[in-house]
Amino acid sequence: MSATQRLPSSSSAGPEIHPLSPALGARVQGVDASRPLPAATLKRLLEAWHAHGVLYLPNQSLDELEQVRFGENFGELATTQGEYAISKGHPAIMYITNEKQDGQYIGALPDGEMFFHSDMCYVEKPSMATMLYAMSIPKTGGNTLFANMYKAFDALPAATRQHLAGLKAVNSYEPGTSAPTAAMRLSSSRASDQVRSYAQPVVCTHPVTGRKALYVNRLMTEYIVGMPREESDALLESLFDHQEQPEFIYEHTWTPGDLLIWDNRCMLHARGDFDASELRKLRRITVKGERIS
Known part of the structure; x- marks a missing residue:
């Protein structure tokens, strides 16, 4: 359209x-x-x-x-x-x-x-x-x-989409210093007294549209569960760079x-x-x- x-x-x-x-x-x-x-x-x-x-x-x-x-x-x-x-x-x-x-x-x-x-x-x-x-x-x-994370997911190579299936990644409000982009993460003058984090699917399915979308982000996603940190960092950085391409952005x-x-x-x-x-x-x-x- x-x-x-x-x-x-x-x-x-x-x-x-x-x-x-x-x-x-x-x-x-x-x-x-x-x-x-x-x-x-x-x-x-x-x-x-x-x-x-x-x-x-x-x-x-x-x-x-x-x-x-x-x-x-x-x-x-x-x-x-x-x-x-x-x-x-x-x-x-x-x-x-x-x-x-x-x-x-x-x-x-x-x-x-x-x-x-x-x-x-x-x-x-x-x-x-x-x-x-x-x-x-x-x-x-x-x-x-x-x-647009629909478009970001759809534009991934088929092999990458298959690799991401079933993976989870930890997202945190106050990421640790070992996170791949920790220096660029969220900062706040009102830090909470405890870290808030949860492991979410790397790829999610929208409950209404049924479409798949990438569900990681540069600000809060720390690491992929069960993956060696070096491998996790490299994969996340490639996904962050991919999802932030101009053709997906308004x-x-x-x-x-x-x-x-x-x-x-x-x-x-x-x-x-x-x-x-x-x-x-x-x-x-x-x-x-x-x-x-």
């Missing part, structure tokens, strides 16, 4: 849904996310989400509870980790921001570059979906990049009012660096998921 071809709508009054890029994603027009959605509109959105992995709804105006209500269309919402629960309106709300009060950051992931990853991949039941709503954006930088330049929701089971995301002196503030919610298989 070309990047300019319009997908069919269920009715003339339904949402307009256009492919966002050759790699992934769909741009949605004609939907006000602050209002309850008709059943036919919701059906169209879910179909487009499963088909394209990322939905982009521009020009939205959402308060906390309106964003929560829209997010609930995709599933049960997860509760924000306690250290980031600054919202008084709803426990699912998290702010991704470099905003400070009394000299201290008040939100999560305040600044800096963040490498490709899948949210909560270090727990038994990772997030199914993540939604970000842009409130304040720097003049330049801080873009979010998405990588880079989103934020504008206040943008609303994006992505499928965490088949899309990776990353963040570009930005000027820490400029305010960057986005509101996040996540949708609970099931075991990856």
Whole structure:
């Protein structure tokens, strides 16, 4: 499907849904996310989400509870980790921001570059979906990049796909120093008092689409279970380089009012660096998921 071809709508009054890029994603027009959605509109959105992995709804105006209500269309919402629960309106709300009060950051992931990853991949039941709503954006930088893990898997040689079948890899929130790319991994001024990690399949099968996707990432995947470390490191590095090729990636330049929701089971995301002196503030919610298989 070309990047300019319009997908069919269920009715003339339904949402307009256009492919966002050759790699992934769909741009949605004609939907006000602050209002309850008709059943036919919701059906169209879910179909487009499963088909394209990322939905982009521009020009939205959402308060906390309106964003929560829209997010609930995709599933049960997860509760924000306690250290980031600054919202008084709803426990699912998290702010991704470099905003400070009394000299201290008040939100999560305040600044800096963040490498490709899948949210909560270090727990038994990772997030199914993540939604970000842009409130304040720097003049330049801080873009979010998405990588299509369906396409990354499909592009692997058949022998590699066969080799990966049945393998598991440990994903960790705070990787050890022996990880292959430890110097580039997640850093946080609010480190937890224990390492959070879980072994996930290297290749997963999406429960709705039935498609296979790579489920490793440069930020949090440490090693492949049962494989000598040197061999594991080499294989992971080759997979990281493969999945980050430009043909699998869409880079989103934020504008206040943008609303994006992505499928965490088949899309990776990353963040570009930005000027820490400029305010960057986005509101996040996540949708609970099931075991990856």
